[in-house]
Amino acid sequence: MDLLWPILLGLLFAGYFVVDGFDIGAGLLLRRLGGGEYERRAVLTSIGPFFLGNEVWLVAVGGVLAGAFPLMKDHLLGGLYLLIVAGLLIWVVRDAAIWFRSRRPSPRWRAGWDAMLGGSSGVFAVFWGLLVGALLTGPPPLTDRWLVAGINAAVWAVVMVLLFTTHGAVFLAARLPADLAARATATATRLSRPAAGLLALAALAQLVVPGPGGIATTVPVVLLGLLAAAALWSAPAALAKSRYGSAVALTSFAAAVPAVLASLRLAGGLTDVTADPATLSVLSGFLVVLVPVLAAMQAWMWWTFRRRVHAGTVVFF
Template identity: 45%
Template sequence: MDLVWLGLLGLLLAGWSVLDGGNLGLGRSLRRIGRTGPERRLLLTAIGPFLLGGEVWLVAAAGLLIGAFPALEKDLLYAYYPLVVTLVVAWVLRDIGVWFRSRRPSAAWQRGWERVIVVASTVFAFAWGTLLGNVAQGVPATGRPGLETLVGPYSLLWGAAVVAVLTLHGAVFAALKLPPGRRVRATGTARRAGGAALALLAAVGVATPAFSVELARPLPAALVGVLAVAAVTVALRLVERRRDGWAYACTALAAAAPVLAVGAATAPRLLDGLAHDSTLDLLAYVVLPAVPLLIAVQVWMAWTFRDRVGSRSAVFF
């Protein structure tokens, strides 16, 4: 039963990485894929219906972490407080940028908020990847890791790899949602990000034993890493063949892979922070019915807004 709770936490975090990870990747490439104001408006229109829905998964994961893993939440927050604060600040700024960008017709106003979206999305993704890299090295039960671990080469390598994977995911999302005549720069961004993602994922795999990272279960993590590399490779081929839907499915696997790899490799340490059975029994009455509902709503949203965006599409922000 303990593994069920860890699996639910992994599901929520992986779901957020897939759903909001595409928004982060697209936000990071907003001014690269969209060269003009109207083109960037189209990209924000594509993000619009999925922005808050994707964030719900992260909020739900945070709630589950606090309720089902109170000791782990305490250790995470204390050990990685600077990264958590960076992540939250970038999250808020990304959302503010999306909300405010189109509030005024001024070109200078819009360019300023576009830059906020780009920087905040990049920092958000990088902080998340760096946090995963730290967790992969083992969450300390007491004290805080040194600066050489918190922002050391291995942790920063994880941050760069996650940024590259999410940039690829966002570019494929753009290719999927933009009108066919406007997908050229999205595919170009996908090619560059895909090449970087393959190199960085391979570097993470090579660096893991070199840095003597203590993984309790290295084999599952390695298998997930191989799956991520394969997914990126297949996605790049599918994008070239204009099969954007299948390419998005592949990059979704790659976006979820870092979370799944860390969870599989460090499961014993993560389960040390699990709450008592009586607390979990009460929590089950809320969580177990809510998760299928969350998935059903997300499927409905994806089906409702499955079409490519255009000048007549609904604008949310």
């Protein structure tokens, strides 16, 4: 019971990084991989059916925070007020760009929203890096350690951009029509080594960055970070053998790890900010039903649209 809610929160956050990481990466790569309208629509259709089902993982994180950790929600949101506001606005702009870009035939309209999607996806990745980097030094407010939190945040911002872009490229290699997938594979192959190297360095840096929990959390944080770097490093090898499922699994693990690291650092402080047992028991009653139902729904969505995009695939975004 004590562990159930923190684990659920961590899993949802990590799951969000995995699935919206596909979309953030694809958004970043839209203009790079998509020369013409056909290529761009193919990229958008690769993420399309999952897009709404992906971002709601973050909605679920917000829901669990509100229900089970109301005070944590305040610390996180209020303590990093402007950063969170900026993150929300970027999220909104990214979504609007996806919804709006194909709603008018005008090439200028589409090019404008494509630029907006690429830019906002990039800034959104930066936002997640800043948040992870700051949270690795402990929960907000950051008053007495803003300098070290700021430097760590800047490092992780670069890491997350590279990580999500690689992750997105691998996903597109697995989803794009066969003739377009080669470019995504090349991009993933080119990016994975620098991304993995930087992720490893950022993980090692946590040895000197003071964080809550001391050595008991530092060791797993560094080890998991290095493991994620190794997974990222080896993804191109799987792509080269056309083992797309394995490649996606490898970068998915890497994309999940930063969220897990932040959760590990924060877990120790969660007991003070958890809701009353009576509240948790009501929520748990619903959760017993909801978790399997929501998991089944997600599985249904991924199964229904599992096939590679081709000329006859239904488009919308």
